[in-house]
Amino acid sequence: MLVKYYELNKQKKEIELEMSELKEVFQQYFNQLFGADQKAEITMNGYKLQRQVRKTEKYNEEETIRKLEGLQLHDLIQVVKKPDDKKIKAAINLGLLNPEQLEGCLTTTCSAAITVKPITPR
Template sequence: MLIKYYELNKQKKEIELEMNNLKDMFQEYFNQLIGADRKGEIIVNGYKLQRQIRKTEKYKDEETVKMLEDLKLNDLIQVIKKPDEQKIKAAVNLGLLNAEQLDSCIITTYSPAITVKPLTPR
């Protein structure tokens, strides 16, 4: 089972690399055929190749907040309180905060990972 897992994982990586190369070639084809950021499709030998374009819009944080503050629309601004991990570590290192005080505040998560590698190079 270990050998099979290792070999399949190696094939998976090779297949993903080849598929990514093909996707890049398809993207380049559509870019030249109809332009970037445009959807399109072609049919070749009974297969349809389609490119869809997903549009995502996001507000620029600083500029949007400043504009909303200028318009006195503070209710449209989120105030998010989060612990600053770098500052907490610095405070512990400087002795301003005892690490044991934070024990009840720490969430520890574990995620299992499986790796199989040959002991001798193949």
């Protein structure tokens, strides 16, 4: 089972790399034929190749905040309060904060990962 898992994982990586290269070729083809960031579709040999374009818009945080403050529109700006992990650890190390004072505040998450590697190089 270990050998099979290792070999399949190796094949998966090779397949993902090859698919990534093919996708890049398809993107270049569509860019030349239809233009960049344009929805496109072709049918060939019983297959349909399609490019969908998803557009997302996001405000530049610093510039937008500067302009909103200049317009006195402070209600349109979020104030996000969150703990600064580095400063908390530094305060604990310096003795300014006792870890017991934050009891119940620290959450720990774990994630498991499986790797299989040959002991001797192949």
